[in-house]
Amino acid sequence: MTTKLLVANLSDIDVKGSRTMRVKGTDIAVFRLTDGSVLAVENKCPHKGGVLSEGMVCGTSVHCPLHDWRIDLRSGRVHEPDEGCVNTYETEIDRESGSIYITI
Amino acid sequence: MTMAITKKKLVLIGNGMAGVRAIEHLLKLSPGSYDITIFGAEPHPNYNRIMLSSVLAGGADMQEIVINDWDWYKENNITLHTGHRVTKINTERKKVTSHLGIEAAYDAIIIATGSNPFMLPLPGADKEGVIAFRDIHDCEVMIDASKKYKKAVVIGGGLLGLEAARGLLHLGMEVTVVHINRYLMERQLDEAASRMLQRELELQGMKFLLQKSTTSIKGKRRATGLAFTDGTEVDGDLVVMAVGIRPNVELARGAGIDVNRGIVVDDFMQTSVSGIYAVGECAEHRGIGYGLVAPLYEQGAVLAKHLAGVETAGYTGSVTSTKLKVSGVDVFSAGRFEESPGTRALKIQDELAGTYKKIVIQDGKLIGAVLFGDTSDGAELFASIKKGESVAGREKEILLGISSDLLGQSSGGNRLEAMGEDEIICGCNGVSKGTIAEAIMTKGCNTAQAIKSCTKASASCGGCKPLVEGLLTLYAGDSLGEQVKEGICGCTSHSRDEIVDGITKMRLMSTKEVMNVLGWRNPEGCTKCRPALNYYLGMLYPEEYVDEKESRITNERYHANIQKDGTYSVVPRIYGGVTSPADLKKIAEVAEKFEVPMVKFTGGQRIDLLGVKKENLPKIWAELDMPSGHAYGKTLRTVKTCVGNTFCRFGTQDSIGMGIRMEKAFERLNTPAKVKLAVSGCPRNCAESTIKDLGVIAIDGGWELHVGGNGGIKVKATELLTIVKTEDEVMEWSSAYLQLYREHAQWNERTAQWIERVGLDYVKKALEKREDRLALMARIEKTLSLTTDPWKQIVETAELRKNFEHLTGEQSMQI
Numbered sequence: 001m002t003t004k005l006l007v008a009n010l011s012d013i014d015v016k017g018s019r020t021m022r023v024k025g026t027d028i029a030v031f032r033l034t035d036g037s038v039l040a041v042e043n044k045c046p047h048k049g050g051v052l053s054e055g056m057v058c059g060t061s062v063h064c065p066l067h068d069w070r071i072d073l074r075s076g077r078v079h080e081p082d083e084g085c086v087n088t089y090e091t092e093i094d095r096e097s098g099s100i101y102i103t104i
Numbered sequence: 105m106t107m108a109i110t111k112k113k114l115v116l117i118g119n120g121m122a123g124v125r126a127i128e129h130l131l132k133l134s135p136g137s138y139d140i141t142i143f144g145a146e147p148h149p150n151y152n153r154i155m156l157s158s159v160l161a162g163g164a165d166m167q168e169i170v171i172n173d174w175d176w177y178k179e180n181n182i183t184l185h186t187g188h189r190v191t192k193i194n195t196e197r198k199k200v201t202s203h204l205g206i207e208a209a210y211d212a213i214i215i216a217t218g219s220n221p222f223m224l225p226l227p228g229a230d231k232e233g234v235i236a237f238r239d240i241h242d243c244e245v246m247i248d249a250s251k252k253y254k255k256a257v258v259i260g261g262g263l264l265g266l267e268a269a270r271g272l273l274h275l276g277m278e279v280t281v282v283h284i285n286r287y288l289m290e291r292q293l294d295e296a297a298s299r300m301l302q303r304e305l306e307l308q309g310m311k312f313l314l315q316k317s318t319t320s321i322k323g324k325r326r327a328t329g330l331a332f333t334d335g336t337e338v339d340g341d342l343v344v345m346a347v348g349i350r351p352n353v354e355l356a357r358g359a360g361i362d363v364n365r366g367i368v369v370d371d372f373m374q375t376s377v378s379g380i381y382a383v384g385e386c387a388e389h390r391g392i393g394y395g396l397v398a399p400l401y402e403q404g405a406v407l408a409k410h411l412a413g414v415e416t417a418g419y420t421g422s423v424t425s426t427k428l429k430v431s432g433v434d435v436f437s438a439g440r441f442e443e444s445p446g447t448r449a450l451k452i453q454d455e456l457a458g459t460y461k462k463i464v465i466q467d468g469k470l471i472g473a474v475l476f477g478d479t480s481d482g483a484e485l486f487a488s489i490k491k492g493e494s495v496a497g498r499e500k501e502i503l504l505g506i507s508s509d510l511l512g513q514s515s516g517g518n519r520l521e522a523m524g525e526d527e528i529i530c531g532c533n534g535v536s537k538g539t540i541a542e543a544i545m546t547k548g549c550n551t552a553q554a555i556k557s558c559t560k561a562s563a564s565c566g567g568c569k570p571l572v573e574g575l576l577t578l579y580a581g582d583s584l585g586e587q588v589k590e591g592i593c594g595c596t597s598h599s600r601d602e603i604v605d606g607i608t609k610m611r612l613m614s615t616k617e618v619m620n621v622l623g624w625r626n627p628e629g630c631t632k633c634r635p636a637l638n639y640y641l642g643m644l645y646p647e648e649y650v651d652e653k654e655s656r657i658t659n660e661r662y663h664a665n666i667q668k669d670g671t672y673s674v675v676p677r678i679y680g681g682v683t684s685p686a687d688l689k690k691i692a693e694v695a696e697k698f699e700v701p702m703v704k705f706t707g708g709q710r711i712d713l714l715g716v717k718k719e720n721l722p723k724i725w726a727e728l729d730m731p732s733g734h735a736y737g738k739t740l741r742t743v744k745t746c747v748g749n750t751f752c753r754f755g756t757q758d759s760i761g762m763g764i765r766m767e768k769a770f771e772r773l774n775t776p777a778k779v780k781l782a783v784s785g786c787p788r789n790c791a792e793s794t795i796k797d798l799g800v801i802a803i804d805g806g807w808e809l810h811v812g813g814n815g816g817i818k819v820k821a822t823e824l825l826t827i828v829k830t831e832d833e834v835m836e837w838s839s840a841y842l843q844l845y846r847e848h849a850q851w852n853e854r855t856a857q858w859i860e861r862v863g864l865d866y867v868k869k870a871l872e873k874r875e876d877r878l879a880l881m882a883r884i885e886k887t888l889s890l891t892t893d894p895w896k897q898i899v900e901t902a903e904l905r906k907n908f909e910h911l912t913g914e915q916s917m918q919i
Contacts, residue, residue: 007911007912008911012906012911014653014654014907015654016628016654017654017907019906019907019909019910019911020910020911021910021911021912022910030911034628048668049669049670050670051666051670054658054661054662054666054670054718055658056631056634056635056654056655056657056658057628057654058626058628058629058630058631058634059626059627059628063630063631065657065658065666066666066668068631070630080274082308083273083276083308083309084309
């Protein structure tokens with residue numbers, strides 16, 4: 001069973017920034033990109049568990065703050081030359097109200 | 105009637121690196137003297153086989169690894185038959201025949217058939233999914249397999265096997281490397297270096313099964329895995345054999361040419377049959393077959409001269425060194441690097457930095473070396489091994505690399521100067537010292553980049569770049585171009601200076617503008633260029649530029665040091681290391697209230713609260729009500745002081761007062777990299793001023809200013825900048841020095857590296873005139889006047905504070 005959560009408003013997240021939340025024991029990072037999209041991934045780098053929400057956002061990727069691994073926020077895949085993958089969660093934005101929903 | 109000049113007919117069998125290289129030489133030495141025909145079994149022009157792993161890794165495509173494109177053959181009137189394997193040499197009728205029936209007459213033949221991968225004769229080796237790693241076709245099979253299958257096994261933990269494994273990892277496969285020996289790459293590395301490499305590769309996701317001998321390949325039609333002699337098994341839908349190579353000698357043997365393991369050649373690469381030569385991996389010279397590119401090029405050069413009728417000394421064999429990048433890790437070895445009776449070895453291993461160096465000495469001479477992680481000493485060590493010079497008494501110096509550190513360029517320069525004109529600098533492209541010198545002196549090449557495009561030196565693996573740069577310094581003299589241009593990161597090919605120049609000239613005002621105008625490859629840059637641009641913009645336009653917090657590294661965005669578990673540490677400012685009972689109480693109370701897991705004194709005379717949760721940071725800052733110590737940023741960190749004449753019986757000046765004054769003046773200053781200061785009250789130097797970016801030491805009646813020290817990874821002592829009399833002069837010189845550093849260093853370059861790069865004389869000259877110092881001082885004061893305490897700002901601004909708080913899912917609906 002999946003749950004759809006209203007987690008934030010667009011104005012709560014800076015562009016190229018992120019916010020964090022904990023749902024069902026999982027830490028999730030919600031990013032807002034320059035292109036206006038909002039993407040959510042598990043907030044844990046597959047390398048050494050770095051907190052991805054605190055990393056720098058470049059394009060559609062985030063750089064882990066611990067060792068600079070680069071994770072694609074759309075697919076959850078780690079960019080070469082490193083390897084790995086994080087869970088991604090479906091997001092939805094109500095453009096009128098700015099509400100952000102995440103399906104867990 | 106025109107006189108027909110009958111040219112001699114030369115046939116090259118094998119369209120690979122070694123053979124074509126010899127032809128290239130020949131064309132230069134004696135253009136038009138031969139009618140040249142080339143046969144190649146592969147359907148491609150000559151390509152750089154060394155780069156195959158890059159093709160696999162997706163870093164290069166086929167086009168990029170071609171050395172001689174189709175046009176090259178046309179322009180040089182070479183008849184090329186690709187896709188033709190020569191099956192017969194008829195020495196009586198002097199012609200060769202391909203497997204498709206094409207014939208070519210010859211006066212001379214160069215056999216450059218290279219080698220074949222050695223396929224283990226295992227039961228099941230003929231199954232689908234069992235391949236070698238040798239040519240473009242193998243790469244294509246691997247790329248295909250990666251789309252359908254998940255698991256790959258590579259047999260062979262040598263260089264080739266690891267490169268194949270690396271490529272497969274890139275293709276998204278799970279890769280296990282099976283190796284028969286106790287450790288990897290035993291031909292190039294000793295055990296210690298090999299273990300370090302293994303650890304590194306394991307971190308990248310490679311798996312290893314060592315001391316395993318394969319008995320059979322499992323599976324029905326297609327391979328599904330391997331079985332080993334010890335009864336264990338491993339799964340794999342793709343099996344790559346990379347256990348070694350075997351010189352391709354069948355053609356030569358069939359023609360009655362003497363063949364041992366390889367085709368036997370003399371010092372002029374002539375085989376046992378007159379007019380037939382052999383070069384490259386298929387040849388065996390004085391009992392040795394070479395597999396690395398440098399010796400093959402040396403052979404080709406001798407052969408080309410011989411065929412052109414140019415007098416030349418014969419080929420006498422090569423002492424080889426291996427300098428490689430294995431999966432992003434630099435390794436080097438040369439000579440006899442395994443310890444054996446009669447040899448003594450010196451080693452230095454740093455598991456933190458991931459570096460290792462071993463030198464092996466026999467009878468006072470350097471006979472072998474292994475480097476891991478940092479291979480910058482490789483060329484020098486290799487030269488010493490080749491020369492066979494006595495190193496008695498200098499062994500430790502060589503191990504620790506002291507001489508090169510102390511003497512810097514000059515020792516390298518001397519060695520380069522002594523090098524013969526025809527010694528090869530760039531092994532990959534066979535470029536000699538003479539060719540590079542000529543390019544510099546007669547063709548006006550004054551940067552490494554120019555030399556690269558003009559001569560191809562350092563165009564392939566880039567390992568010889570330091571030597572090319574050395575030659576540049578040696579020959580270019582005054583015409584030496586700007587520091588070698590290299591992009592500041594993968595997103596751009598612009599150097600720091602070009603970027604700063606562009607920003608100033610075009611008045612660019614945001615990182616986005618810089619990236620757009622200067623043509624960045626990645627539209628939003630990366631963690632290297634964005635913070636750098638943010639720094640340069642802020643440095644150039646202190647008043648107008650709006651700092652981009654999203655372009656700051658994590659620590660500078662959260663104004664605290666991120667720890668490995670995602671918590672942060674808090675270090676309040678304690679000016680000059682002098683605190684008070686009231687402040688201490690406050691810190692203690694805050695630590696108790698927020699249950700701070702650890703309270704620790706730092707090396708910079710302050711207090712660190714470690715293990716603080718992000719959401720508590722603004723609360724702790726508010727309760728502390730102390731300025732940020734900026735223990736996390738590229739900025740002024742601490743000003744360490746000793747007690748000085750306030751209490752100390754040796755003190756000559758008030759070092760505490762001086763230190764506090766400096767810290768209050770320079771706190772919050774953005775700098776290219778962190779800056780640490782210290783003030784000692786007498787030459788006993790208890791504040792350790794001589795390993796700081798700026799160290800002040802009091803003397804009787806004045807102050808010494810020392811600069812460019814570093815106590816970090818690479819310890820470096822300061823150099824004396826000047827001696828002044830008053831505290832005001834200390835401030836004037838310090839301000840000017842720090843601003844000069846801000847304006848000229850690269851982002852993330854500490855003062856030690858910066859001064860090493862530009863030279864202390866440059867700094868001294870720039871600060872020599874009082875008017876220049878005052879101008880610099882005015883600029884730093886302007887910048888400083890615009891800074892505010894970041895902790896206070898965050899505490900007072902909800903919009904900034906929100907980023908420290910978690911979101912709460914407010915409403916849920918189940919679907």
